[in-house]
Amino acid sequence: MTNNPWRCLLSEAIDRAVERHGYHLAAFVYMPEHVHLLVFPGPEASKIDELLKAIKRPYSYRIKRLLQAANSRLLARLTIRQRPGVTTFRYWQEGPGYDRNLDHPETVLASIDYIHNNPVRRGLVNRSIDWQWSSARWYADLPYDPRLRLPRLETLPAEFLVPAAR
Numbered sequence: 001m002t003n004n005p006w007r008c009l010l011s012e013a014i015d016r017a018v019e020r021h022g023y024h025l026a027a028f029v030y031m032p033e034h035v036h037l038l039v040f041p042g043p044e045a046s047k048i049d050e051l052l053k054a055i056k057r058p059y060s061y062r063i064k065r066l067l068q069a070a071n072s073r074l075l076a077r078l079t080i081r082q083r084p085g086v087t088t089f090r091y092w093q094e095g096p097g098y099d100r101n102l103d104h105p106e107t108v109l110a111s112i113d114y115i116h117n118n119p120v121r122r123g124l125v126n127r128s129i130d131w132q133w134s135s136a137r138w139y140a141d142l143p144y145d146p147r148l149r150l151p152r153l154e155t156l157p158a159e160f161l162v163p164a165a166r
Helices: 004-021 048-069 105-122
Strands: 023-030 035-041 079-083 086-089
Touching: 004 023, 004 035, 004 048, 023 105, 035 048, 035 105
Parallel strands: none
Antiparallel strands: 023 035, 079 086
16 A cells, blocks of 8 residues: 555544444554554444454445546456456455454553554664654654544553553
């Protein structure tokens, strides 16, 4: 995903889904071919697979419509043979993605660092705060390019802000 307008559409999809499904976004990074999200559930949150479906389906539908309108060759590359006689548009990798429950402050903070350092490890930027499509600047209290549409972030629950005393 190297297209800024598409990234903005993804931000909108994430915001709608987390609100509708009772989650809060604590950290993110958009990489060229994948996305990392760190979300925490509210008291009435749906299952995580429902949240992911609510992000992925409407977003990929919008991308498909944009590709169709532009008569893009990318549409054919993203259309796969599902079974004999049946083709489908596949923007996301097959499967639900990788998720896990984080329940220790140290693990949550390490995961946020991992997410933010993805662009650095890839060599896209020298510092995580230089990648505009991440929550790293938010955590560093730095401004973003105002032309970008980023998803809404929320502060971590109090129990994850400071590592618990032992």
